[in-house]
Amino acid sequence: MPARFTVIKIGLIIAVLTVAGFLGERVIFRPKSATGTSLSYFDYIVVIVMENKNLYQTYGNSCVGNCTFINQLANRFGIAENYSGIAHRSLPDYLTLTSGLNYSYPPFVTDCGPQVGNCTVASRNIVDSIEATHRSWRAYIEDYSGGCKGSSSDHIPGPDPFLFYRDVYYNATRCSNIATANPSHQGYLGLPTRLLSDLNEADGTPNFMWLSPNLCDSGHNACNSTSLTGSCRILVKCISQGNEYLGLLVPQILASRTFETKNAALFITWDEGSAGTCPGVGRTYPTCIDRVPAIFAGPHVKQDYVSDLGYSHYSFVRTLEVAWNLPSLGPLDAGAMAMTSFFQTQSPTGVTSTEPS
Incomplete structure (x- = not known):
């Protein structure tokens, strides 16, 4: 009899591990249902922008390299399969994601440096809108010393778009919100410990958290633990690196105190893909159609949700505006479709109800 019970116990353990996904894949810890009475789609959002890969290179059966975690995350939560970057070259895409405006023209299409010559933006941006509603924000930049005049050995200008806005760059208080993401370990797989620490604070977590991975972690360059190449000549390597980075980071975000106890969402996208129909300046x-992955995850994101509606980086800005009742920043974000169908709405009692998709 003892031998029989031992066999049964072993069988049950194997079955549980298999269902939970421990065998052969990284586990995504599904967050507990957040409590509270918020009527917003989310009260906190983490935004991660990866680099230079399109939807077909990073998701599904057409993946180039190892996309196991990206596929697992997208399939468990929600993915937009018809989401587009808005221009060719990184900087215009980053500026659109943070302003809702079009910067697909010189000098921004040259990936110029912030506040160099005409490479400066005087228009309103999402920081203005966020602060006007008394919400907080912080940008976490990997391998960067922080502030508005910090230094970095392996960054291109675009991934820190906030430096291009004059009302951020010349404002010491706002500059203090641009933080070193990974102070303890830079380079390949140097995870953003500052972001993770803030997500596990009892109070004081910023409402809007922007993360720019370094060139290794974002998939922009092929790297190893000791070196950084000039470009991504081997797609398999770069895409697999990005997948590994997200596989290490995202479960920690979803298991954080903010995601387990508050109404939080995670948004991951890529700045641009393979240029698509975007090579022309001004488009x-x-x-311009340049399909890139756009993934939402979090306690109030629909499970197993796929959308084929036409979204773009303007839609992300519009989603933020709708969720937080912010004014539109221009005609392009105002005319974009918000991605609210990815979320379950909350009633005043805190009970979730699914919004029609």
């Missing part, structure tokens, strides 16, 4: 969505 923007929908004249």
